[in-house]
Amino acid sequence: MKLSELADQLNCTLRGDDCDVNGVADINQAGSGDLAYISSEKYKKFLSVTKASAIISKEEWLMDCELPVLITEDPRLAFAKAASLFNPVKSKTAGIHPSASIAEDALIHASAVISANVVIEAGATVSADAVIDAGTVIGENVIIGKATQLNANVTIYHGCTIGENCILHSGVVIGADGFGFVREGDSYFKVPQLGKVHIGNDVEIGANTCVDRGALLDTVISDGVKLDNLIQIGHNVEIGEHTVISAASAVAGTVKIGKNCLIGGNVGIRDNIEIADNVIITGRTLVSRSIKKPGSYSSSTPIDDTLSWRKNAARFRQLDDMAKRLIKLEKEKQ
Amino acid sequence: MKLSELADQLNCTLRGDDCDVNGVADINQAGSGDLAYISSEKYKKFLSVTKASAIISKEEWLMDCELPVLITEDPRLAFAKAASLFNPVKSKTAGIHPSASIAEDALIHASAVISANVVIEAGATVSADAVIDAGTVIGENVIIGKATQLNANVTIYHGCTIGENCILHSGVVIGADGFGFVREGDSYFKVPQLGKVHIGNDVEIGANTCVDRGALLDTVISDGVKLDNLIQIGHNVEIGEHTVISAASAVAGTVKIGKNCLIGGNVGIRDNIEIADNVIITGRTLVSRSIKKPGSYSSSTPIDDTLSWRKNAARFRQLDDMAKRLIKLEKEKQ
Amino acid sequence: MKLSELADQLNCTLRGDDCDVNGVADINQAGSGDLAYISSEKYKKFLSVTKASAIISKEEWLMDCELPVLITEDPRLAFAKAASLFNPVKSKTAGIHPSASIAEDALIHASAVISANVVIEAGATVSADAVIDAGTVIGENVIIGKATQLNANVTIYHGCTIGENCILHSGVVIGADGFGFVREGDSYFKVPQLGKVHIGNDVEIGANTCVDRGALLDTVISDGVKLDNLIQIGHNVEIGEHTVISAASAVAGTVKIGKNCLIGGNVGIRDNIEIADNVIITGRTLVSRSIKKPGSYSSSTPIDDTLSWRKNAARFRQLDDMAKRLIKLEKEKQ
DSSP states (O other), X not given: OBHHHHHHHHTOEEESOOOBXXXXXXXXXXXXXXXXXXXXXXXXXXXXXXXXXXXEEOGGGOTTOOSOEEEOSOHHHHHHHHHHHHSOOOOOOOEEOTTOEEOTTOEEOTTOEEOTTOEEOTTOEEOTTXXXXXXXXXXXXXXEOTTOEEOTTOEEOTXXXXXXXXXXXXXXXXXXOOOOEEEETTEEEEOOOOOOEEEOSSOEEOTTOEEOXXXXXXXXXXXXXXXXXXXXXXXXXXXXXXXXXXXXXXXXXXXXXXXXXXXXXXXXEOTTOEEOTTEEEOTTOEEOSOBOSOEEEEXXXXXEXXXXXXXXXXXXXXXHHHHHHHHHXXXXXX | OBHHHXXXXXXXXXXXXXXXXXXXXXXXXXXXXXEEEOOSGGGGGGXXXXXXXXXXXXXXXXXXOOSOEEEOSOHHHHHHHHHHHHSXXXXXXXXXXXXXXXOTTOEEOTTOEEOTTOEEOTXXXXXXXXXXXXXXXXXXXOEEOXXXXXXXXXXEOTTOEEOSSOEEOTTOEESOOOOOEEEETTEEEEOOOOOOEEEOSSOEEOTTOEEOOOSSSOEEEOTTOEEOTTOEEOTTOXXXXXXXXXXXXXXXXXXXXXXXXXXXXXXXXXXXXXXXXXXXXXXXOEEOSOBOSOXXXXXXXXXXXXXXXXXXXXXXXXXXXXXXXXXHHHHHHO | OBHHHHHHHHTOEEESOOOBOOEEOOTTTOOTTXXXXXOSGGGGGGGGTOOOSEEEEOGGXXXXXXXXXXXXXXXXXXXXXXXXXXXXXXXXXXXXXXXXXXXXXXXXXXXXXXOTTOEEOTTOEEOTTOEEOTTOEEOTTOEEOTTOEXXXXXXXXXXXXXXXXXXXXXXXXXXXXXXXXXXXXXXXXXXXXXXXXXXXXXXXXXXXXXXXXXXXXXXXXXXXXXXXXXXXXXXXXXXXXXXXXXXXXXXXXTOEEOTTOEEOTTOEEOTTOEEOTTEEEOXXXXXXXXBOSOEEEEOOOOXXXXXXXXXXXXXXXXHHHHHXXXXXXXXXXX
């Protein structure tokens, strides 16, 4: 592909000579024919040593770079698009593998790909261009939208719906029972989990993440939400459009999260609270109350060498006492 | 079903006219024929607007509610029971799906349900009325108790035993090797994990939760324990009866947890400690020492806006120094 | 087996009479014929009551123990080796189960074990003595090294390589897409994840742990690394030789961890940082910056009863203010 054609497709300005590019690569690994990029000023030092044939960059980072450059205000986005152009998702052959177990009344579109050992139960629908990888189990009356990809060994419980153009990675479990029990005498009575999970369009869900079904109402993951690996989403949670949650976070039941939030890794969100739109929560934060205003929120404590940390941590248990003694000293001063 | 019959079955008092009810619903979504409930005083405002045909409530929340009501001291429990009555677990047809791979000497009760692609290895037993969903793998000599349900894509390693009336959700792994290695020169020698996992009756285990097998002795999950999703239970852990653990918690090896404990989400419990009966641990707590008395325990720090948090967190590393300076000021005062 | 033979094989010194031993057991459960051990001085009280036939111990813990003893400086290591000798891994019969789905051009060594419902896609290689348990899915062009064991329901995405003598436990997902998205207008554009995962030799990976593929370069797990259950390893992470990570930890993208590190449970490591060789990180620590020197590092706060904790935690939000007031008092003093 000519770099000039790529400039057109990516909405970039070409600086320097046109050339052929046939792939993307990391700037330090790139060779002849490769397109590389820099995502921040601190990487501009690599421009003089890279063996790439062309670069994507902001104009101000370029200095005296002699390579052909695609100039853009968002090099990461342009590079991601170039990477997609050079690496289209390999299309698989439509059809049902003979080892798949498909209920008689399941509706499988002729353009769908159903791989080895897939199980599709009664009343389920798999739409056009959907790809269901090996070992995935689709429960009764589930609906899988157009061009959605379920990787290997995914499980979707009965009645859940997955939208269009979604990607669910291996080990994902959608629609397991929410965690609801009521004490009865010495033991617990299980609260039937009668709701479902609705997942919108363009949602990506990382490996081994779990989204529980609702108790009475449904758990709802809106369009464009991105969930990383090993995340827990409790029953009756609602997540607004284009909210992103990083790995190993856990959202307890009946939490409502707004749109366009950025939630870091290892965040915990307690049950029955609401988080507004456009909220940023930094990694490892425990969200113990509703957040009503956009902004950035944090908790956690800083890392230290273990000996120093131990001394400081011990003082944490005296904090209230220290505060009171400080007040006393201040009063005596007056 | 007549509301009066339901009152009998649920041990509630009927106030108002008898009527027909044919299902349960959320109080705000309920329509004609639905039974709804309120679980706390703050929801009593919904009583005047709900379209439900009848309500379950405590008497004191009712005020001038004009609907027929089932009065009880525990509306959540009565409602959960009503929900179960109206939504019995659908019984599946007993038998073995032709795609299942069953070892010749495995004992499968005639009333058990073995779904597509299930694998059952040598010497395993599946008891009466057990339901094994698609893709689940049951290792050698495993015993699955009566009426226990293993959802799709569960894995049980060799030699483990699961009691009666248990529910294991998809992605659960029971009996993987505990994490035991001994340093030997530059590398590690694997400690053979020769114990098993014993799971009692009426245990529910959430999606993608792991319970490791013991090193020499067994890991034991007692009757009535409820584990939420994505929980780690290390080798040789013992959990007492009717203890409940919420999602994304992790229990390190050789921990002994008592009966009737309530352990919140995202809790971490270090290895080789004991927790007494009737202990409550709030969400995100790190349990770094044994807990010998019943009561409620916590750690973690509060959420704040990121700028304020950053200033306070930085001071955490000065806490011991601050405490000493405070003492010095107090001494000088005297 | 004679205890004296065992002494030779384990490089221990035999004190007392020779005897027959035919297995290993916990010191409190051991019976006649069993070999038991004590791993620390605090267990030496069991020496006088155990019913074991022989003991492994350090010399200084023995006192007046009358049993035959294998004396060593590292009883845990000697016992682990004895346990291995008495419990060799059961060899399974080589061959391909008829229910497995194997691509025509996949290379499966004749000595490999391919269990029921395994799926092996085009171009994949399974080396000599490898054991692939039921329901495991091996993607296109994956290479599985010699004598490596994949337990049931593991998923390996296309192009990843697993070294020799590895053990991957059930539910492990290797090579799912890293979490990379670039904002574009109202939504996100997916960054193609073009790298792979390379796993070295002698690596063990616990149940339901996830290792994501790299974006451009590869994610690398070096020889001898041990990962516990439910761990998240982000894209482009590199983990040095013989580093050990305990359960429920999460490592964000592009982190470089050195050799011989010991990382506790529930640790979080933020993206784009480096951790030196020989670093110890205690459980539940949040690593928010690079660690350049060997040593032990910690964060987190101590557990307390909930009432006391609540008071102290509230003061955390006043820490910066308290520090400033303390400084003011000190100045006024001068």
